[in-house]
Amino acid sequence: MLKQVSVILLLGASFPAMSLAADNGAIRSITLSSGGLAEVSRAAGVNSDGVIRIEVPLDQVDDILKSLVVSGSVGSVAGMSLAGPQPLQETFKGLPFSLEALSSVPSLLTSMQGAKVSVTSGGKTVEGNILGIEARKADEKAPAYLLTVIDKDGAVETLALGEDASVRLDDPNMRAKLAKAAAAIARGKNDRTRAIDIKVNGVKNSGDVGLTYVVPSPIWKTAYKVVIQGNDKARLQAWTVLENASGEDWEGIKLTLTSAEPVTLKQGLHQLYWRERQEVPVNTASNNVPDPDSGDLSNRRRLASNAEERAAPAPAKAMMGGVSRKAYAADELESPVAPMQIATANPTAATESDISATFELPGTYDLANGDTLSVPIMDAEVEADMVDMYRAGSALRNPIAAVMLKNTTAVSMPAGILTLYDGKTGYIGDSQLSALPKDDTRLASFATDRKVSISEQQTPTEEVASLKVSDGLMNAVVKYRQTTTYTVSGALDGERTVIIEHPIRDGWSFSSAESFGKTATHQRLKVVVPAGTEKTLTAVDEQLQSNGYALVDAEPDMVLGWAASTHDKALTDKLTNLAEARRKQVAAQNDLASFDSELEKITSEQERIRRNIGAVPENSDLKKRYLKALADSEDQITAVDQKRTAMQEDSDRLGDQVAEIIRTF
Incomplete structure (x- = not known):
């Protein structure tokens, strides 16, 4: 096989290797958003030429060009520069040969037809301008190549190119272009980063400026641990789980989490786009588990109508009708050991804004690129009541045991997975927790209560509400009513508080003596069922429909x-x-x-x-x-x-x- 061009280049002019190494400056802080972005703030190292150089992964260049901010009380930004998105292709646009031509001696010599060279192979040397390369079939393995040149005296010579063929370019300009091509190839083999030079004016030292930009980041998650303590209270700890996928290690950084879900956009700013133009031809040419509780919407009306209740939330018993926890304790084997306690978490500075909650983690953190970190972001006592929840139309007649949590932490909590413990019996189940604004409530369902059964029966009726005759037409307003009766057979060994979710029917009015708020999709009914008894709840949906009939054709x-x-x-x-x-x-x-x-x-x-x-x-x-x-x-x-x-x-x-x-x- 013939020598590759990389060997031939040893005969050409030497060239320096381009270094992309850059001192990016220490990361000061990172704010992770639920929108899948990380706001990175770092110190900026300014060199003697007034340039800040940072080296970033190629897939972050678009976002950095979009979001980079240079902050500081002195100086001004003159601009940014970096290598283009396709430096290898752009380099070869200005060279007399293609990238593919550098794959072998014959292809290189073919692309340089007319150039002056000195070629040696098999002990024979020819000098002159290249006339062409002829491929001849020597055997079944590989073709043989015959070089033809014309020397300075006009004589035409040929040379069979063997494996020992070497080429010397006599034209210094051509040698420089070949060296430039080799350098571009070397850079292109590891084209995964870009060095961005930021020119600043009037900055004397690096401490005067900083850099802030926003790049993609894995979404941070929340895992909740809830321990039911009794007395309508529970201990809630929220832990975040996050990853460092920034492409560099984090050392001593300040971490902040925000539950905001901003509009996030991206655009290929580091790409080449060409405006399409209409071509004018020349004359000679042409040319895409239970659902998590969404909350009780009636809370908004209660909070809006009672300012005192907003300042001092009502006790859980008032909210849930004084639900007893003894019934649930009777369902499990009582353990004589002390109630479960969970370790106190480090304090996290949590603040509430109009649309999100922000959690500033204490201290600083070291996290290698690719590693995962989990730390607590909330540790508080909240109001909690045990209930049974049944959704109309369920395939099971048994309700789901749930805990009604009220967020009394003064800061909204993000959605996450929830693990529930009973303070006396231990683990009792898992649940999903949707985003929980402060002072709002959520039902966290965790297990089936097979000691309670619920049946439902629907009775549709209709009656004429009003009649009016005009111009031979009878306008009859008919009231359609559907009465749903829920029969709850309570547990034999304890009292239960049962919440039934009755579907909201668009265009229908709803009434029930047991009404207890509603979600976005369901009305809620509540009843306390003593041990060994049955209770019935009635939900009535009504709708008025107006129909016109011609009396002359009426049945x-x-x-x-x-x-x-x-x-x-x-x-x-x-x-x-x-x-x-x-x-x-x-x-x-x-x-x-x-x-x-x-x-x-x-x-x-x-x-x-x-x-x-x-x-x-x-x-x-x-x-x-x-x-x-x-x-x-x-x-x-x-x-x-x-x-x-x-x-x-x-x-x-x-x-x-x-x-x-x-x-x-």
């Missing part, structure tokens, strides 16, 4: 229904008379339809007889029979037609009566 039974539903005696009498007149009219219309059907049947039979008459011999007995049958059918048609005429007159008379009654409304 008699419908009209009688209207007459029975109104309390206006005069209207009742008119509707009753109309129903009777419509009943007689409908009967007459049905008789007319029967006569029409009979006439159609006789006429069809006549057609059959006529066809048969034409098919039998003249004066035959069969033809005589057919003629008699035809005469009989004519008599039948006459009789039926007379009856129909009389019935039509009767129907018209009844229609006039209906119209006259309607005119009296």
